[in-house]
Amino acid sequence: MHEMSLVQALLAQLASLAAEHNKKRVITVTLDIGPLSGVVIDSFQFGFDILSAEDSLTKGAKLIIINPPATYQCIRCAYKQAALVRPDHCPKCNETLLIPEGGDTIILNQVEME
């Protein structure tokens, strides 16, 4: 349940953004969570619901999570494909060994505050 640690990191970042921009309330938070990030989105949402309610800055804030695809490059023909779920093989040459690229990030993209 390391999602709780990540939610704590998010809330710390929101608090410093609010101080920097002189805002009192967070309305929406938009995050990219990649399919290879090791984060269970439901657990992250659960952690956010619990911890965000403890602070007036984030109480009632809405979390929007976008799940961008990872890129898989074929080890044989170097063909790249984007996918949310790991493909079984390369569609060009049928090779099964594909190197994942990206898709492992957890990015805070936008915050709407007032």
Next chain:
Amino acid sequence: MCDSCGCDLTDSHNHNHSHDTNSRVIEVHQSLLAANDAIAAENKAHFEAIGVVAINMISSPGSGKTTLLEKTIERLKGKIRIGVIEGDIETDRDAQRIRAKGVPVIQLTTGGACHLDAAQIHKGLHLLEKEPGGDKLDLLFIENVGNLVCPATFDLGEHQRVVLVSVPEGPDKPSKYPKAFISSQIFVITKTDLLPYFDFPVEEAKADALHLNPRLEVMALSATSGQGFEAWIDYLKKITSNKDSAIQMEG
């Protein structure tokens, strides 16, 4: 009616934008792990400044990480100066086992947290440097909290990440816990002396891991019987050898 989009919805929770004109959207585009990654980068710079190669060991509880370290220390005594940072939720039992082998060791207890993070390693490294011999190391093992999920997300500043699976755990761990295998350089199958008693097709486990991460180097060994142990020792000698010659030249 909403002034922004003209809709009739009054519940702002169904909107991507607020109905309050005082609100402002701030573009951030920063990783949630940015704070951890910044400390991890400092840790790495520190490892390099003191000439130590750091290995982060990740596995389920009971895969044999500590036993592998005990045997590794015995085998490399007098050849490679080893230090260990132990991570566990509670107790210093692992640190006691390593200390009995005569190398500097620090136990970090996370008090419930399921992984080590870069800030804990920063602290652990400074504590280790105060132990006898802890400031003159070639190789630092960081034994992460026994957990195949959470530790994979947190960079500690290590040079190499080693993921371990023991024969009794079964061969399906790479497929079930992909992140640990995608983010590691080395996959060690441990307790191969138990292969006659468990259904563990080694080649299948290797193929599954390589399917996830074709760059992974796979080893199969038993720390108890010594079978396959030389490949592990050769790997450790290889990653510390460049540094060794650099230290000899300085000396």
